[in-house]
Amino acid sequence: MSDRVYKLVEVVGTSSTGTDEAIHNAITTAAKTIRHIDWFEVVKTSGHVVDGKVAHFQVTLKVGFRLESD
Amino acid sequence: MSDRVYKLVEVVGTSSTGTDEAIHNAITTAAKTIRHIDWFEVVKTSGHVVDGKVAHFQVTLKVGFRLESD
Amino acid sequence: MSDRVYKLVEVVGTSSTGTDEAIHNAITTAAKTIRHIDWFEVVKTSGHVVDGKVAHFQVTLKVGFRLESD
Amino acid sequence: MSDRVYKLVEVVGTSSTGTDEAIHNAITTAAKTIRHIDWFEVVKTSGHVVDGKVAHFQVTLKVGFRLESD
Amino acid sequence: MSDRVYKLVEVVGTSSTGTDEAIHNAITTAAKTIRHIDWFEVVKTSGHVVDGKVAHFQVTLKVGFRLESD
Amino acid sequence: MSDRVYKLVEVVGTSSTGTDEAIHNAITTAAKTIRHIDWFEVVKTSGHVVDGKVAHFQVTLKVGFRLESD
Amino acid sequence: MSDRVYKLVEVVGTSSTGTDEAIHNAITTAAKTIRHIDWFEVVKTSGHVVDGKVAHFQVTLKVGFRLESD
Amino acid sequence: MSDRVYKLVEVVGTSSTGTDEAIHNAITTAAKTIRHIDWFEVVKTSGHVVDGKVAHFQVTLKVGFRLESD
Amino acid sequence: MSDRVYKLVEVVGTSSTGTDEAIHNAITTAAKTIRHIDWFEVVKTSGHVVDGKVAHFQVTLKVGFRLESD
Amino acid sequence: MSDRVYKLVEVVGTSSTGTDEAIHNAITTAAKTIRHIDWFEVVKTSGHVVDGKVAHFQVTLKVGFRLESD
Amino acid sequence: MSDRVYKLVEVVGTSSTGTDEAIHNAITTAAKTIRHIDWFEVVKTSGHVVDGKVAHFQVTLKVGFRLESD
Amino acid sequence: MSDRVYKLVEVVGTSSTGTDEAIHNAITTAAKTIRHIDWFEVVKTSGHVVDGKVAHFQVTLKVGFRLESD
Numbered sequence: 159m160s161d162r163v164y165k166l167v168e169v170v171g172t173s174s175t176g177t178d179e180a181i182h183n184a185i186t187t188a189a190k191t192i193r194h195i196d197w198f199e200v201v202k203t204s205g206h207v208v209d210g211k212v213a214h215f216q217v218t219l220k221v222g223f224r225l226e227s228d
Numbered sequence: 229m230s231d232r233v234y235k236l237v238e239v240v241g242t243s244s245t246g247t248d249e250a251i252h253n254a255i256t257t258a259a260k261t262i263r264h265i266d267w268f269e270v271v272k273t274s275g276h277v278v279d280g281k282v283a284h285f286q287v288t289l290k291v292g293f294r295l296e297s298d
Numbered sequence: 299m300s301d302r303v304y305k306l307v308e309v310v311g312t313s314s315t316g317t318d319e320a321i322h323n324a325i326t327t328a329a330k331t332i333r334h335i336d337w338f339e340v341v342k343t344s345g346h347v348v349d350g351k352v353a354h355f356q357v358t359l360k361v362g363f364r365l366e367s368d
Numbered sequence: 369m370s371d372r373v374y375k376l377v378e379v380v381g382t383s384s385t386g387t388d389e390a391i392h393n394a395i396t397t398a399a400k401t402i403r404h405i406d407w408f409e410v411v412k413t414s415g416h417v418v419d420g421k422v423a424h425f426q427v428t429l430k431v432g433f434r435l436e437s438d
Numbered sequence: 439m440s441d442r443v444y445k446l447v448e449v450v451g452t453s454s455t456g457t458d459e460a461i462h463n464a465i466t467t468a469a470k471t472i473r474h475i476d477w478f479e480v481v482k483t484s485g486h487v488v489d490g491k492v493a494h495f496q497v498t499l500k501v502g503f504r505l506e507s508d
Numbered sequence: 509m510s511d512r513v514y515k516l517v518e519v520v521g522t523s524s525t526g527t528d529e530a531i532h533n534a535i536t537t538a539a540k541t542i543r544h545i546d547w548f549e550v551v552k553t554s555g556h557v558v559d560g561k562v563a564h565f566q567v568t569l570k571v572g573f574r575l576e577s578d
Numbered sequence: 579m580s581d582r583v584y585k586l587v588e589v590v591g592t593s594s595t596g597t598d599e600a601i602h603n604a605i606t607t608a609a610k611t612i613r614h615i616d617w618f619e620v621v622k623t624s625g626h627v628v629d630g631k632v633a634h635f636q637v638t639l640k641v642g643f644r645l646e647s648d
Numbered sequence: 649m650s651d652r653v654y655k656l657v658e659v660v661g662t663s664s665t666g667t668d669e670a671i672h673n674a675i676t677t678a679a680k681t682i683r684h685i686d687w688f689e690v691v692k693t694s695g696h697v698v699d700g701k702v703a704h705f706q707v708t709l710k711v712g713f714r715l716e717s718d
Numbered sequence: 719m720s721d722r723v724y725k726l727v728e729v730v731g732t733s734s735t736g737t738d739e740a741i742h743n744a745i746t747t748a749a750k751t752i753r754h755i756d757w758f759e760v761v762k763t764s765g766h767v768v769d770g771k772v773a774h775f776q777v778t779l780k781v782g783f784r785l786e787s788d
Numbered sequence: 789m790s791d792r793v794y795k796l797v798e799v800v801g802t803s804s805t806g807t808d809e810a811i812h813n814a815i816t817t818a819a820k821t822i823r824h825i826d827w828f829e830v831v832k833t834s835g836h837v838v839d840g841k842v843a844h845f846q847v848t849l850k851v852g853f854r855l856e857s858d
Numbered sequence: 859m860s861d862r863v864y865k866l867v868e869v870v871g872t873s874s875t876g877t878d879e880a881i882h883n884a885i886t887t888a889a890k891t892i893r894h895i896d897w898f899e900v901v902k903t904s905g906h907v908v909d910g911k912v913a914h915f916q917v918t919l920k921v922g923f924r925l926e927s928d
Numbered sequence: 929m930s931d932r933v934y935k936l937v938e939v940v941g942t943s944s945t946g947t948d949e950a951i952h953n954a955i956t957t958a959a960k961t962i963r964h965i966d967w968f969e970v971v972k973t974s975g976h977v978v979d980g981k982v983a984h985f986q987v988t989l990k991v992g993f994r995l996e997s998d
Contacts, residue, residue, distance in 0.1 A: 161670070161704070163677040164660035168516035170572065176248040178316040180511070181345070182352055187513040187575060189350030199344035204269035205251070210259030212252055214511070222660065225677060231390070231424070233397040234380035238446035240502065246318040250441070257443040257505060274339035275321070280329030282322055284441070292380065295397060301600070301634070303607040304590035308726035310782065320721070327723040327785060354721070362590065365607060371460070371494070373467040376448035386528040388806040391835070392842055399840030409834035414549035415531070417571075420539030422532055432450065435467060456878040458596040461625070462632055469630030479624035484899035485881070490889030492882055520654035520712065526808040530651070537653040537715060554829035555811070560819030562812055564651070581740070581774070583747040584730035598876040601905070602912055609910030619904035642730065645747060666738040668946040671975070672982055679980030689974035694759035695741070700749030702742055736948040764969035765951070770959030772952055791950070791984070793957040796938035800864035800922065810861070817863040817925060844861070852940065855957060870934035870992065880931070887933040887995060914931070
């Protein structure tokens with residue numbers, strides 16, 4: 159088996175529901191254009207506030223995927 | 229339009245339910261005395277344990293709000 | 299009252315449900331072998347992705363507990 | 369001379385001109401309500417982009433000021 | 439019991455005697471205007487030097503206090 | 509309104525004039541191939557020196573842009 | 579001489595007297611159950627406040643000790 | 649000479665031989681699709697263990713390359 | 719399949735040969751007393767110098783292993 | 789060509805004009821006594837405030853220079 | 859008044875008495891060869907342990923001093 | 929025995945062979961002008977790439993040495 163190489167991209171998911179849902183949204187969207195996503199790690203959790211209430215959560219992720227060898 | 233200035237304060241919300249709820253509690257309480265809250269970012273997530281179970285979650289936030297110009 | 303001493307250990311909880319559940323799993327498992335757990339703090343939040351979906355969340359915690367004096 | 373105590377607050381200045389101007393704006397605004405400001409340190413430099421151009425720079429500062437003894 | 443919310447402020451204590459005394463000075467001064475202070479954590483330890491000797495120690499603290507519910 | 513997803517890329521702008529100009533150059537160049545750039549944050553400021561003078565400033569930025577939903 | 583291997587554990591010492599004493603307490607307690615402790619490094623200094631005064635100092639240490647070869 | 653702009657991407661190289669080889673593998677693979685790679689910096693070194701032995705080393709790199717001006 | 723829980727311990731391997739060998743030594747020694755080691759990550763690389771030459775390399779690792787469920 | 793070795797020193801430039809000028813001042817002064825300065829990176833940006841206005845900017849730099857081989 | 863330039867050097871003071879004394883020792887020794895020392899900041903606090911007791915404290919400092927203009 | 933004081937300097941070693949060799953080169957060169965070097969720690973590992981291959985590795989070290997008492 160040859161030595162694998164991976165790439166990491168940084169995406170930000172948002173959700174009005176919660177932080178887990180923001181992660182799901184980020185991964186689902188990333189998976190539309192990236193194949194072989196393998197893992198993620200949270201870089202930052204933030205959000206916006208409107209009228210004194212959390213309007214949406216925002217989670218920044220590093221998403222790792224295997225590069226296809228040819 | 230003049231250049232806006234914001235201020236950041238650090239608050240800690242707690243919840244026995246979960247981390248998202250702890251964030252909601254922190255923002256709701258902060259909004260009682262601070263106007264124009266615009267965003268937050270999570271600084272730290274922690275909690276206390278009683279009898280081998282999570283008793284409450286504790287989320288430290290930086291909360292940003294616009295200073296009113298006069 | 300004498301001066302207490304605590305110890306910190308690092309554990310990783312996983313859950314297919316969400317990050318809060320991963321924390322619960324880590325604490326519940328740690329509590330099987332460690333007495334007097336007092337607090338935790340999140341060190342890292344990550345997860346694995348299978349077929350473009352989050353397969354499980356993974357939360358790394360520092361868990362603090364009081365050392366029993368004799 | 370007694371031992372002085374200082375307080376730090378975190379403010380964000382913005383400017384369409386540049387980062388130095390954003391710092392000036394933050395300090396000038398902070399000085400309207402805080403006396404005895406003594407120093408600042410930059411925590412973060414960021415900005416917003418509109419139509420492919422920097423619309424404004426945004427500099428987050430910690431601002432230190434001496435508490436008045438009585 | 440409702441979920442508590444805390445606030446953190448950053449203060450700098452100084453002392454010509456030592457770092458512990460600088461912490462005591464910061465807390466004592468902060469307690470004059472803040473009620474329900476619960477904990478502190480050291481952010482930075484520094485100092486000034488005059489004529490090749492430490493003139494005073496300077497300790498930057500985050501000070502946490504409970505917000506009174508109404 | 510559906511939940512937005514953003515992507516972050518890291519670019520390095522250079523300028524012989526100054527740090528603000530290096531940021532402008534990075535954003536202008538990134539905007540040639542990336543649509544919907546929304547914000548940036550400075551990761552690192554550095555530069556090269558030739559003959560004892562600053563030859564150019566170099567600013568590393570994270571640039572955030574909205575992914576187009578379909 | 580063979581290549582040595584060390585292990586690090588994290589302990590928290592407390593003291594109502596000061597930070598140095600908190601370090602002494604942590605090391606003395608750790609040494610009751612760990613042999614060959616060689617060094618420590620401070621990870622965090624904090625404390626609790628009661629009635630506007632420092633009730634105790636709390637110092638988190640990494641403690642390194644040599645694993646016995648057999 | 650105009651002001652150059654660079655881009656950074658994050659890649660992970662693996663090798664059963666060692667950390668230097670993991671770096672070589674990451675760079676060689678990245679160079680298949682990226683022109684003008686100029687430098688790299690190590691972000692993280694890790695690895696997997698099978699049957700009590702290092703199965704492979706894994707090095708995460710930021711890889712910088714010049715964007716071609718047109 | 720139930721949700722797995724892992725533990726992390728911190729060990730320091732040394733070697734007069736090089737950094738990779740120091741990692742091998744740390745893992746081999748850790749594996750004598752810990753079952754199910756799964757991964758490691760490098761926390762710090764250092765060393766000692768004698769007579770102007772590197773006497774040995776020293777690599778601090780976090781070592782992750784699965785806790786056996788019962 | 790033999791393998792080059794560089795040294796890094798840390799200097800702080802000040803300027804009443806702005807941060808870029810503070811960098812220029814630091815490099816120009818360092819270059820009076822250090823030959824072969826090659827690059828710099830900004831470690832910290834701060835400043836002092838007098839009468840509610842920025843009195844001077846202060847930029848801490850790491851300055852890298854090639855050691856002359858003999 | 860021209861714009862001042864400062865230099866920072868890193869020194870490690872040791873003391874069998876405590877951390878403050880280690881700082882005093884570092885500053886006193888540094889002041890034997892460096893003029894115009896102005897400030898210090900603590901980078902790291904550590905120590906060595908012999909026979910289960912703290913043998914000496916070790917404090918790493920950055921020491922700042924003004925460069926003499928000519 | 930009096931309390932020792934150490935100094936830390938930052939050097940960058942390079943090597944076309946690998947990271948360990950870059951460390952050796954840095955220490956050997958530093959030892960030509962510095963006596964009593966005692967330890968080092970790696971601050972950063974990077975390198976340059978030419979024609980899609982690693983041209984040389986570059987390791988930044990802090991090098992600690994004992995100041996001679998008189």
